Amino acid sequence: MNRLDTTAVRRQFPSIDVLDEGIRRIYLDNPGGTQICGEAVNAMVSYLKHMNANDGGHFMTSRRTDLLKAEAHDAMADLVGAESGDEIIFGQNMTSLTFSLSRSMGRELDPGDEIVVTRMDHDANVSPWLMLAGDLGLTVRWIDFNPETNRYDETSVDEAITDRTRIVAVNYASNALGTVNDVRDISARARAVGAWSYVDAVQYTPHLVTDVQAIGCDFLACSAYKFFGPHQGIVWGQRQVLERLTPYKVRPASNELPTRFETGTLSHEGMAGTLGAVEYLAGLGRETEGGGTNRRADIIRAFERIEATERPLCQRLLAGLEAIRGVRLYGPGSEGRVPTVAFTSEYISPAALARSLAEHNIFVWDGDYYAMEVIERLGLAETGGMLRVGLAHYNTEEEVDTFLDVVEHVSTGAR
Structure with missing residues (x-):
């Protein structure tokens, strides 16, 4: 290419x-x-100038906001290879979303269940799980990395994931070392023992093709401001898992996906900017031979x-x-x-x-x-x-x- x-x-x-x-x-x-990127900036300005409103209303700016939100969800689905925009959750940042989802996941756990975290992760994919373990009496197991190879230690992976494991939290790419980890293998190991896998892809998504279907994980988190957009957090989740979990939300809020996990009024301008960033990336592939027929294919080319x-x-x-x-x-x-x-x-x-x-x-x-x-x-x-x-x-x-x-x-x- x-x-x-x-x-x-x-x-x-x-x-x-x-x-x-x-x-x-x-x-x-x-x-x-x-x-x-300029496309993200322009999208945010355009939203604030022409359609700034809360969602769910009958008037023009509210209807346009509803449309914008749907477009942003669909764009993120294309970026990460999801089947539907309904599997995409927007929030303030990856850290806040991870804390929130960890609490919903914790409702499915029992004292003595095990959570696996790693010594290579950003603390946003460590502290939520450590605090959850402390609250619920869970056991924490650690995946270590080899300082010589700067990769996960295979023996440590084997020992950490057991029949009692319920959540495995790993990173796709290290924000300190740059290491790209085999999250497909670790997600498969988690699935084999009935555990959920939660992948921090914040450092991966700006550089390489992300494909949640190929990875086989249950959750994948990223941040728009790491891939040329505004300060927004995004999490993709397997539909059947998201439908199983109980969200922490106010009573009048919708119980449908994806809004059941999107608490409060979101940054609609941030979602517009995220859409703009995805369109910018797709444009890099659209200008190649054969481009322009499918946004996901354009993103892969990009x-x-x-x-x-x-x-x-x-x-x-x-x-x-x-x-x-x-x-x-x-x-x-x-x-x-x-x-x-x-x-x-x-x-x-x-x-x-x-x-x-x-x-x-x-x-x-x-x-x-x-x-x-x-x-x-x-x-x-x-x-x-x-x-x-x-x-x-x-x-x-x-x-x-x-x-x-x-x-x-x-x-x-x-x-």
Whole structure:
């Protein structure tokens, strides 16, 4: 599949050309949130200007809001490969949705039942389950990862999932290490013992094709602001599971899918922006040969192009960091990963390096990025964690090279 025209892509992001005191921004903070595409911005503005209302009414703006919500659900179904928009749940963010759904799932559990979490996850897919276990007297089992391979330890997986397991919470791609995990295998193991699988795909969806049918999981969570949209959380759930669970909601609210789990008045403008982001992604595939006949097919083509664009950039980044004295990389090689790269320098702390990069208007993150267990497992909690840099398909070779030059200059100069 042909790569994207990065120049054309960058024109579709209003923030790309913003200057701070004459200095162009280099957005390498993408794992914490991507830039929003113009199509998403325009969709949000259009909603607020022309159809801002609550849903369920007989008047024009309310009817248009109902239509917008249905379109947003259908768009997200296409993005993740779901059978129906009724299986899509919108909310404030992935964390809030996970806390909410965990409580509904907990009503099906008994004391002594087991929940499995991992030491590679963002805490949004750990704390809800730990708190649920504490509330209900459940047993928590942990899947560990191997610091040498930066992948789940197979023995740990075998030992964690038992006949008493009822929920398995895993991540598709690590927000700290960039590792892409075999969630299809883990979901199958969960299903084999009658457990539900809950997949955090927040870091995966901006980079690779997501297909919930192929994965075979019961839930998959993601965030629109990680795939070029606004701050919205989205969860897909198997229809039969969603229909079985009891939602925590007010009495007058509908008991039908998907609204039974969408508590309160949603951010309709956020849903409009999410629809715009999905349409932007579909457009990247629509412009290829054979595109334009089916949105799901266009999305698949788009991510093939995104992967073809990001992979060489990530390889360039990894090779450049490996060549800098004192740098230690964490995470897998160029295969089996998303372009999220974390490292430490022998000569400068992650926070100090991040501040120096910020002085050059290069945006990165340092610390633990809420992946507390990863940092603890690697023994980096007392030394400030790691510096994390993440690429998106709008980044360029020149930006990667500028970043590498600054890292080399700052870190070696601190010796």
